[in-house]
Amino acid sequence: MTEIISGENSASTYRHTKIVATLGPATESPERLAELIRLGVDLMRLNMAHATPEWVRETVGRIRDVSQQVGRHVAVMMDVKGPEIRTGPVETPIDLNEGDLLEFYVDGVPAIDSETESGRKRWCVSVNYPGLPEDVQVGNTVLVDSGLIRLRVLEADSHRVICQVITPGRLGSRRHINLPGVQVRLPALTAKDEKDLRAGVAAGIDFVALSFVRQASDVDELRELLDQLGSQARIIAKIEDQAGVRNMRPIIHAADAIMVARGDLGIEIDYDRLPLVQTELVRACQAEGKPVIIATHLLESMIDSPMPTRAEISDVCNAVREQADAVMLSGETTTGNYPLESVEVLKRIIGSTEPSISADLNQNIRLKEPKAKMLRSAAVLAQELGESGIVVFTRSGFLAYVLGALRPRGVPIYAFTDVESVFHQLMLPWGVEPFLMQFSDDPEATILDALEYLSRRGWCRAGTWLVVITNALANEQVIDTLQLRQVAGVPAHEASATASECSTTA
Template sequence: MRKTKIICTLGPATEKLEMIRDLIVAGADVFRLNMSHAHADEVRRLVPLIRALSEELDRPIAILMDTQGPAIRTGDLKTELHLKPGDILEFTVRGAKSEEAYSVDVNYDDLINDIQVGDTVLVDNGVIHLLVLEKRDNRIRCQVLTPGTLGSRRHINLPGVRVNLPPLTKKDIADVTLGAELGVDYVALSFVRQESDVAELRALLAEHQSKARVMAKIEDQSAVRLIQEIIKSADAIMIARGDLGIEVPFEELPIIQRKIVKLCAHLGKPVVVATHMLESMIHNPLPTRAEITDVANAVFEQADAIMLSGETSVGAYPQECVRVLDRVALRIERSGGAGYAKEALLEDVRQKTVASAVVLANSLAQAKIIVFTRHGAMARNTSNLRPEIAPIFAFTPAEEVRRQLALSWGISPVRIEFSDDPNATIETAEKYLRDHELTTPGDNLVVISDVLAGEMRVDTVQLRTAR
C-alpha cells in the first residue's frame, strides 16, 4: 500500500473520461486543474466527471484547483525577436513607445517602479537573462546577457525584486468562485509572498461557504524568506520548483526543498513536491536515471505527495508516468525515510495522544492504525508523525473530509456513518476492514477514538486484535 500520494495535472492529453479512469486505476490520488490553461466550461465538465469516476471505482480522489496568480508577462509580438548577448531590449509600460530595434510591452504597469538599475530580469522560464541599464519615461532599457528567441506572452521573473501585485487577480477571484461552487477540495495560491496573501484567499473561500483547504505555492525568494509564517498560515504547501528554480540559484534549490519539507514536518502541514519530476517522459516512454533519483529523494524525504504537470496534461505517456511514480515510491518507502517527523511539534493534548498511538504502532508487528475524525485533524496529525510501517485507515462521516485526506501521506480514507455509541462505530470500521481484506486475524489494531465516560467523550488509544 503506497503512502506517498500522486497528483496528476489534467489537460488536453488526459481530459477524456477513459483516460481519467486509467489514471485513477494506475494510482492517481489527486487531480490538478491548472487555471493558467483550463477554462470555466472545461472545469464544469471535469469536476462532476471526476466525482462520478471516484464513486464508480470506490477511490477517494481530491480535486486541486491551481490559480494562475499575478504573473508578469510580455505582450504580443508581430514576429519573434532573435536576441544575442549585447543586444538592447526595451520593456515598455503604460502605452510608451520604444525607439529601440527590439522592444516589447509588459502587462504590469508598476514594473517601472518596482525594478531598479542593476537588477536581473529573466524571461521565458529563465532562458533569456537581461540586465537593467536604465529607466525613463515608462521604458526599461536592458542588455541581453544570454541568447534566446523571444515570442509573445512570455513569463517574466524578477529574482529578489518585491513586486506590488495583488495576491488574487480578477481571473483568480472568478476561478476560485467557480471552484467554491463546484466543491473543489483544495485551492492552490500561486506566487504567495506573505501570510496575508493566504488570509485573502481564505476570506474569499469563506465568503462563498467553501470548505476547500488552502495550499500555498512557494515560487519566489520572498516566500522562501517568510517560509515559516506562510507554512503556519496555510493548510498545505507546494514546492513549485519551476518558478522557484528560476528565482533562486539552482544549487540552492535542493537545500530549499529539504528545508521546506523539514519545516512542514515540524509544523504539521502536508507538503507537495512539484514540477519536472518526469519531464523527459512528456516525449519519451522511459524516465532518465536522474529523474528516478529526484523522485526517490522526494519520497525518501517523506513528502506527502509528488506531482506531475506537463507529463500528464500534454505528455504522450500519462499512464506510464503514474506507474513510474507508483513503482519508485513503493520501493523507496520499503527502504525507510528521512525521519523528519521525529522533530514534529506536539502542542496540544490531542496531538500527544496521537503521538502515543504512533509509538505503540511502531513497536508492534502487524500493526494497523485506525483513526476516527470528523474534520480530518486527528488523521492529519497521525499522518504527520509518519508511522514506520503501519498503514493509517481514517474513518469519517464527511465526504469532503474523505476526499481531502486523499492528499495526506499514508492515509487510506473511508466514509462511514458515526454512531452515538463510539464502540459501535469502531465495530463498523473493523467490519469494513475485514470485508475489504485490509486486515487479517491477529493484526494489532491501534485505535484512536473517543469513548463515552459518563456524559463526557474522552479521547483514547485502544489496542485491539483483529478477528
C-alpha cells in the same frame, strides 16, 4: 451492513506517498480518467493557467462520476493562475543578441529606430505590469521566457525599463518575466482567479493551490474569499520565488499545505541551491505538521519517452526519502504521450524506496495539544506491535493530519469520517487511507463497523491488533481514548464481498 466509501488502492499495494496528476488533453476523457484512478492517483490537479470556469464545472463533475463508476474516489485540486508579469505581443519573434538593448514599456510601445547611436540594436516591447519601473533597480536581473533570456537593468523611469541583453535568445509574444530577488507588488488574486474560484467552489473542489505566494497575508486573503463563498477547501501555498522562500515559515503556518513549485522557483533562485531549498521546505513543513508536495519536472522526459532518465528516478527517490507527502506530475499527464506509464513509474519508485526509509518518527514536529501528543504514543505502539495500524475517527481531519505528519513508516493510518469534504481532503496527507462512513450514535458500533470493513476488504487479518483513537463517554463526559482492538474473523460468505460495496457516493 454499513455502507463505506473509500479512496483506497488495496492492502497489497499500500504506500505512504501520495500521487498528484494534472489533467489535460491527454487524460481528461472519461476513459483516461478511469485508468488514472485505477492506477492509484490520489489527487487530480486542474491547472487554471489556460482553463475556463466552464471547463472546471464539466471536469469536476466528470471526475466524481468516473470515481463512482470505478469504485475508488480521488480529491480535486484547483491550481489558480495567480498574478504574473508578461511581455506584450510582437508581430514577429525578435532575435536578441548579446549587448542589445530591450526596453519594457508600461503605457504603449513608441515607434523608434532599432539602432542606437553606438550601433547597438534597440528593441521595445510592452509589459502588463505597470509597477515594473518602480520595483526594479539598476543592476537587477530580469529573466524572460523561463530564464532562457537574461537581461540586466540599466535605467528606469516612470514609463519604461531599459535593459541590456546578457544571454541572447528569441523573444516571442507574451513571454513570462521573472525578477529574482525583487519584491513585486502584485495582488495575491487576480480577477480571473476569483472567477475561477467561484466556479470551482460551486463544483466542489477540495483544495486550492495559490500561485506565487510571497507572504502569509496572501494565504489569508484567499481564505477570506473561500469563507465568503462558504467553501471548506484547504489551501496549498505554492512557493515559487525568493520572497516565498524568505517567508516560508509564516506562510507554512498560515496555509494548510505547501507545494514546492520547482519550475519558477528554479528560475528565481540559483539552480545549485534548489535541492537545498527543497529539503529546507520539506523539513519546515514537517516541523509544522503540514503536508508538502514536490512538483514540476519529476519525469519531464516522459512527455515524449516511455522511460524516465536515471536522474529523474533519483530525483523522485530523493523526494520519497525526504518523506514528502506527495509527488506531482504536470506536463507528463496533461499533454504527454505516456501519462499512464508516468504514474506507473512513480508507483514503482515509491514502492522500492519507502521500505528503505528509517522507521523513526518525525522528531521535529511541535505537538502542542495533549490530544496530539497522545497520537505520538499511538504511533509508537502501532510500530512496536508490528503488522498493525491505527484507526482514527475524525470530523475535522485534524487527528489524521497529525498522524500523517508523525510519519509512522510501515503503519497504515485508517481514517474514518462522516464528512464528505473531509474524506476527500484526507487523500493528501502521508500514509492516510480515508474512508467515508456513517457514524452510529453508539461509538462501539462505529468501531466494530470500521474493523469489520477493514477485515472484509483484506486490510487486516483476523487476530491483528490495531490501535484505535476515538471518543468515549465516561460519567456523562466525552473523553479521548487510545484503545487496543483485535480484529475478529470474517464469515466465509462475507469474505468474498466485492468492491461494489463501497462505490456509491454519499
